[in-house]
């Protein structure tokens with residue numbers, strides 16, 4: 001089975017070491033940023049130059065104040081919308097479950113951006129020859145048996161890396177051990193069919209930018225529709241050909257009738 | 265002579281048209297020099313804009329007259345509509361060419377389009393749309409080519425086309441069915457981001473049926489306009505006959521649209537207070553129910569401008585539907601707004617201007633309307649039966 005990450009939001013101290021490690025390992029360019037009014041998140045979101053950011057959220061829950069630091073990146077879906085959507089198949093799933101993008105195939109239709117339920121793939125809008133950019137789950141490191149850069153950098157073990165199944169078990173154990181500390185939900189375990197990155201939180205997930213999603217993968221209905229295509233093709237082509245001959249014959253008969261009518 | 269007529273009826277028309285067409289070209293040049301970021305208001309939170317909503321989604325839907333009319337005339341032997349088959353196919357051909365051009369402007373790196381042709385991802389509905397649109401454009405070119413051959417008096421290619429006419433028509437209908445529905449298939453992946461009033465597993469079917477309805481509506485709209493501009497005598501019963509089938513198709517469409525909400529137990533949504541609810545009612549009442557009622561009345565169908573208006577409602581309704589699904593009710597990243605850059609408008613409008621200009625030129629230099637009188641239709645011409653390819657000179661009575 002694939003690898004997974006358990007992000008324990010209660011353990012994150014908002015140091016952004018993961019952000020820095022990601023920039024370094026993936027050799028991403030710096031981003032022009034400015035201080036925003038209501039949050040110290042910086043840069044404000046994922047972009048063509050940034051694979052991961054921390055959202056800083058101030059939340060009141062159960063009469064308590066929480067300052068939550070929520071790491072965002074590609075969730076590495078088990079049923080990835082981007083991968084199904086891409087018309088040239090530029091996305092691939094590695095053996096350990098990373099969804100990776102290969103720019104040599106991409107033509108820039110940006111359907112992947114629209115198809116991702118988490119709004120992850122970003123585009124190099126400023127460029128004349130733009131590519132898609134998104135978190136690779138450090139597939140290069142993983143294929144050498146190493147841990148993704150952000151995870152090995154995290155000083156508080158807020159990011160736990162391992163087999164996805166084990167991560168789910170671990171998450172359930174933590175919730176069971178501390179039912180007052182966590183909301184009883186592992187975000188990503190079932191959302192859109194399950195994602196490699198999963199989260200534990202002390203506050204309701206939608207308060208920190210993880211929106212409720214169905215368990216049905218976004219690819220479900222698409223796969224069904226595409227499966228029906230060859231049949232649709234056969235049925236329509238046959239029906240049209242059939243109708244053509246039927247109506248042609250009808251016309252002939254009608255004409256023959258009218259002619260014999262004239263003959264009388 | 266016709267020239268002057270058209271000028272009198274639409275003064276300034278060609279001047280405005282030229283201006284818009286040129287401005288569109290300028291915007292396209294700018295887009296390729298400075299990139300999408302500089303020429304559009306697209307962002308990571310809204311990666312598709314008006315070029316997809318208007319040029320692809322609406323462009324393809326409104327060009328559906330080509331395949332619906334081809335089916336009516338050649339497959340179901342409704343000879344009466346022969347008179348409008350040429351304009352319908354020409355509009356479809358030009359429409360699809362423009363869709364392709366617009367997509368080439370929209371693609372980040374269109375010079376790599378060959379990668380798509382060589383390696384399409386068979387699981388992607390967009391790939392299916394892309395391939396079908398390309399193939400169908402070729403089919404449309406072939407379907408229309410006899411009109412050009414006829415004008416040039418090239419008899420040999422005419423003969424070739426004539427022999428493959430029916431397979432071509434069948435291929436065109438099949439390709440159209442596939443990609444019209446797959447445009448809805450593309451939206452199926454928006455299950456988390458498209459408003460539930462529109463999201464449905466049967467979107468492909470809804471897209472197909474509404475395309476079938478808007479095809480004849482578009483032919484009516486266009487036929488009314490061109491016959492006014494060029495003084496063609498279109499038999500009134502041709503357009504009103506088309507108007508008669510539209511309510512039936514719209515009825516089926518409405519049944520599926522409502523039925524889907526009932527089956528998924530979401531009918532309550534249409535009475536909720538979100539602003540999308542209003543959009544839904546506007547679309548259904550003015551784009552579906554009202555034209556259904558109007559076009560069921562002979563008094564409307566027999567009256568040229570009333571017919572035009574009712575068909576126009578169908579067209580606007582489908583346009584609103586496609587805009588809603590690909591733009592208004594679609595939230596790719598939460599709270600990211602989008603309003604097109606003026607250059608995005610300029611490109612879309614410019615391409616439409618080119619389309620109108622080309623249609624006008626064709627109306628002047630080609631024989632666009634065969635006058636299929638009833639006698640003609642019943643002509644016992646069994647083998648070489650009238651096609652788009654039949655030369656008016658060769659048909660008796662002309």
Ligand code: SF4
Pocket residue numbers: 073074075076077080081082083099115116117118119120121134
């Ligand atoms: S989160 Fe988005 S980009 Fe990442 S795998 Fe899932 S669909 Fe693809």
Ligand code: SF4
Pocket residue numbers: 085086087088089090091101105106107108109110111112113132
């Ligand atoms: S933008 Fe590139 S990677 Fe994304 S769907 Fe289009 S071709 Fe595929």
